[in-house]
Amino acid sequence: MPDIQEVSVGELKHLVSERAIQGETVLLNMGPQHPSTHGVLRLLLELDGEIVVSCIPDIGFLHTGIEKNMEAKTYQKAEVMTDRLDYLNTVGNTLAYSLAVEKLVDLDVPPRAQAIRVILVELQRIASHLIWLGTAALDVAAMSTFLYCFRERESILDVLELCSGQRMMTTYIRPGGLWRDAPVEFEQAVRDFIKIFPKRVDQYEALLTRNPLFLDRTLGIGKITTADALNFGMTGPGLRATGLAWDLRKTQPYSGYEQYEFQVPTRAEGDVYARYLVRVQEMREALKIVEQALNKLPLGPVRSKDHKFVPPPRSEIGVSMEALIHHFKLWTEGFSAPKGSVYSAVESPRGELGVYLESDGSPKPYRVHWRTPSFDNLQAMPLMSKGVLVADLVAIIGSVDIVLGDVDR
């Protein structure tokens, strides 16, 4: 049996204060199996009584080598791995990857596919924020919100299942369009959700927004300024809660976001409560986008006609020699991308989700790098949690909204 190495204070001397080495403060391990760390995050806390002197995150427990694995697969097959990164934003991950591949090989996406992409990604944003709302409220002991949030999330996952056959690992958005057109029941299912959801958000707000217990746990906790947030690479709702309206859907629109009217909610305080308000408002805005996109959902194809990159429809294979050849080539060798590199980013529920893709001209990506928002947001967490109580630290972890699959990749 191999020896399991123990971590000694000597190794971490440069991270903790002098008082910890003298034995005046206590070093306490929180996680990796701790319910409030939202997965497998380990925090090494230096405590002075109940007060956090410093907090050292230790990550990598969910590292799965996705970047290395993607290098060994063709562009189409590598996409399946993207769902496994941020498992609460699976549609968003495939969108980020598809946009990067489309930029690399210069593919056009039909308008119907773009609109369906936007609808699904925004629904996924709501689902992700619902999980966040449920678990973050649970961390500060609001149990019932959790149950309500998961009820609504399930109806969103039903829509994803309707389209792709899968609740979570959808791989529905493909380079050049979608896997297939949305079924006829799709529109009604989304309309039903649009009808009930605003009332449900009101219900969550009735439970939390003016709840004195919730306010006590969140107001003024975990403050961060805009300059610090940017310097730590923080993006998404955490950055917008410091007062900066930076949203890639507005500033660098993709997939036709420029056609839709929506607000970018911001707050100036930069604390846990501000992050809560921003996310709740974002759910309402996301629903507005879904409704607009559904109202003007164009008809037409959902996949690019460029069969050098997108497989031809099954019906053509039996009658067209060329389609048969394309189909065979695409599923054996795959398509080759021209040499070069691209960086393409989308606004995921957690912030800037970027894909760096480099091609050497072969059918497999030479290098895929994921700029995952949770990774950088988590780095800012030690700064937010200096001098707070351990109980408040739990509220701060919840408010940052980390997904460990997104951090560790």
Place this chain on the structure above:
Amino acid sequence: MDKNLQTIVQKLEKEYGATVSEARGEVSVTVPAEKVVAACELVQGHGFELMSTMTAVDYWPQENPRFHVVYQFTSVSQNLRLEMRVPVAGTNPSLPTISHIYRNANWRERELWDMFGIRFEGHPDPRRLLLPADWEGHPLRKDYPLGYEEPQFTFNYEEIDLRKPYAKE
């Protein structure tokens, strides 16, 4: 190219000997390794508040340069993006740290040490980030094999289990 971007790119060209390329609407500058810190300070001084990401590409078996370290900067105030590439040689690859300029470079540089074996001089916390401390090799290098696991079925479960490298009771 955007006007503001042009000024900074020209400065990088003139002062630090950078070469500029533009492809697919993205501007990329290649800066020599010894000028990284100064170039990053210049970039930050010109309104690029956010370092979106930092990664590396391994061009093995090419040796000089074997790696490219790629920085992606974002200017929130001017809505611009800039890529900076830094070639790094294959023997004892190292670069000066920029974690005092962009603080999120701290984990990114640890990740690059972990995955590519690129040292960052002056880094405040030069440990591995994602892999265990006693891991051998740097997985994202191209000469590191992908690896695999033997699938276990009922007929060969125990046989494979015996030689599986994990801690047992």
